Amino acid sequence: MIERSLTALSRALAAREISSVELTRLYLERIARHNPALNAFITVDPEQSLAQAGTADAQRAAGAGGPLCGIPLAQKDIFCSKGWLTTCASRMLANFVSPYDAGVIERCNGAGAVIVGKTNMDEFAMGSSSETSHFGAVRNPWDTSRVPGGSSGGSAAAVAARLAPAATGTDTGGSIRQPAALCNLTGIKPTYGVVSRYGMIAYASSLDQGGPMAHSAEDCALLLNTMAGFDARDSTSLERDAEDYGRELSAAAGAKPLAGLKIGLPKEFFGSAEKSGCSAEVMRLVETAIEEYRKLGAQTVDISLPNMHLSVPAYYVIASAEASSNLSRFDGVRYGYRAPQYADLNDMYAKSRAQGFGAEVKRRILIGTYVLSHGYYDAYYLQAQRIRRLIANDFIAAFKQCDVIMGPTSPSSAFRIGEKVSDPVQMYLSDIYTIAVNLAGLPGMSIPSGFAADLPVGLQLIGDYFAEARLLNAAHRYQQASDWHLRCPAGFA
Ligand code: GLN
Secondary structure: OOOOOHHHHHHHHHOOOOOHHHHHHHHHHHHHHHHHHHOOEEEOOHHHHHHHHHHHHHHHHOOOOOOOOOOEEEEEOOEOOOOOEOOOOOHHHOOOEOOOOOHHHHHHHHOOOEEEEEEOOOHHHOOOOOOOOOOOOOOEOOEOOEOOOOOOHHHHHHHHOOOOOOEEEEEOOOOOHHHHHHOOOEEEEOOOOOEOOOOEOOOOOOOOEEEEEEOOHHHHHHHHHHHEOOOOOOOOOOOOOOOOOOOOOOOOOOOOOOOOOEEEEEOOOOOOHHHHOOOHHHHHHHHHHHHHHHHOOOEEEEEOOOOHHHHHHHHHHHHHHHHHHHHHHOOOOOOOOOOOOOOOHHHHHHHHHHHHOOHHHHHHHHHHHHHHOOOOHHHHHHHHHHHHHHHHHHHHHHOOOOOEEEEEOOOOOOOEOOOOOOOHHHHHHHHOOOHHHHHHOOOEEEEEEEEEOOEEEEEEEEEOOOOHHHHHHHHHHHHHOOOHHHOOOOOOO
16 A cells, blocks of 8 residues: 555545545554654554544445545644644644644645644754754755755655654745655645745745645645635635646557656756755766756757755845744743743743754754844845846746756755754755745656665756646656655664
8 A cells, every 4th residue: 555646545535445444553553663763653542543534434334525634644743633643743832732724724625634743843844954853953864964954844744654644834945845755755845825824834934835745746636736725814815716736647649748847957957066055976967867858859958047045045134034033932931831940921922932943953043133133124134135036037038948947956866864963054054946936936846866876856847936836747757657756764664
């Protein structure tokens, strides 16, 4: 069962080949066996999971239930889930049992999916390695001395190790795509506004976007169909007609299924190794994958994103500014951590925040408060917003010349645990290829495209606004012609 795609599992459930309770048990057993080595989950609650599975089985027996009915899903612990501990991997929320469901959880549960557990992550989604979690670092199933990427590293490790068939993630600057790349998964960050942020604990609201992480584009399309949709409770949710994100996947296709597709190759992504900071081995695999796209009928064109080099600095100003504002709500008063001892109200706030937040979160709050402060606002925050517009304009111009932009997802394969923790700037550069996509609000995805010294490497696909179906199709056609995405880490088959 564990090697099956979501579509195949869904078929097995519909055919009564297996029940949701049996399938959920199977994954719960795998979690019990493998999670101690990976630390991919913060919370597992078999009783709640199996109750949900029982309901799904009853629904199926009554002839109801869509494709996700009875499918176990790992949910990133950033999504508020009623009755579940929802910690965002922070000490601040280590005791927080959510009284309500996030929009995404509501949609998944509404479709009959089962929460198989809540996944570990970087604290408040700030990081690229899943090492900043209050609950300890997540390990990469491809090499447990290495990071799975972040911030959705628990979701990535869980799916890669077959502890769940698919998972949710969130991506503010690369947190779906980079862990997908480092763990050999397919992940898509949709256009900003497509997936509801209601109940998704806010890091940088203008950049945060939820999305699916799974083995294939086909599975991602299936999950995105459930996750996406208008939500009046999120003021940035887009009111659009529902789409079938997998609509292009089933079309019959010959040997050149991507004939007519124009792939843009930004010179800023493919410059010299020193300039782009990309490992030569990653670059070679990315170029090989692009060659495969040419064989599938696609054409490539050289393009330029001239302001690309400004994306990391602009992002860290904007994301930190928004984080400092969003995280001001954690004051120890109504919920979350409160220091056990304090002198007065102010001291209670100060001590609760000092003890409740980890070092990286504090760093962001300090930077954010600084760049928003009187006298520095114009020089930093406003300037970063101007750069953001320039970057979005670069993409808009580029999409006049091509349909999809391709490049590496991450400049390196999985690095060692501890290797970058003491050097935040090095850590920030892990997202050098992904961050601009969030600044522009575009959809982006990562797909498995080979191995460098036995570690997975991802190819990034960036689309124009609302081009998710096209991206998924471009990924799907590559996956029909390759088997990288089906590889399973040793010891987890
Ligand atoms: N690594 C980036 C950061 O630390 C992006 C994280 C994310 O996408 N949530 O902000």
